[in-house]
Amino acid sequence: MDFSSPLWRGAEPLLLASTSPTRHALLRGAGLTAETESPGVDERAVEAACVGLGPTDLAVRLALAKAEAVIARAPGRIVVGADQVLECDGVVFHKPADAAAARTQLARLAGRTHRLHSAVALCGGGHAPETFVETAHLTLRPLDAASIAAYVALAGPGATASVGAYQLEGLGIHLFTRIDGDHTTILGLPLLPLLARLRARQLLAF
Structure with missing residues (x-):
């Protein structure tokens, strides 16, 4: 695959410590050369070692763990790690394991405003690791059990992804009454602050 780009000035493609197709698509859409690699990090183990951390600090710790795992295997590369923590009323939620878990989770979020904390860690290039986190606030409309079941059935794998x-960016848009936050933050890779940091390192053409 050709990763060449007139915008990217790095000697090798940017390395995304994630196999998320959404994050990869965001980078490609911004004209950045990018490769992906699974970090192989046990997120729940990292979380268990971070008891007492708030959700934003937890998101940063997870993003950094992913970036550090990949750069240890690919020294000399520019690596971006990212993670997202959802928090509602002080409770941290995880990716649902199956459709039943998705229905339960949506029932708990329905009619409430939750926060998506999207953290990024930028490592490599002779610089100390940089981390940042952006937060979006999203309000689900009140949903009864039938509506939730209908959505989960229609969304299919998207309900557990x-x-x-x-x-x-799909059927999930029907669930909301209000969204406050940058779209790329909601999708899990806040591009504006990431691009600013890449420009500061003279890795972008403009």
Whole structure:
């Protein structure tokens, strides 16, 4: 596959410590050369070691763990790690394991505003690791059990593919009454602050 780009100035393609097709698509859409690699990080083990951390700090710790795992195998590369933590009323939610878990999770989020904390860790290139986190606030409309079941059935794998049991860029948009936050933050890779940091490292053409 050709990863050449007139925009990217790195000697090798940007390395995304994630196999998320959504994050990869965001980078490609911004004209960035990018490769992906699974970090192989046990997220729940990292979380268990971070008891007492708030959701934003937890998101940063997870993103950094992923970036560090990949750069250890690919020294000299520019690596981006990312993670997203959903928090509602002080409770951290995880990606639902199956359709039943997705229905339960959506019932708990329905009629409430939750927060998506999207963290990024940028490592390599002779610089100390940089981390940042952006937060979006999303309000689900009140949903009865029949509506939730209908959505989960229609969404199929999309209902279990993300931490919120929805994909905003798909059928998930029907679940909301209000969304406050950058779209790329909601999708799990806040591009504006990431691009600013890449420009500061002279890795972009403009």
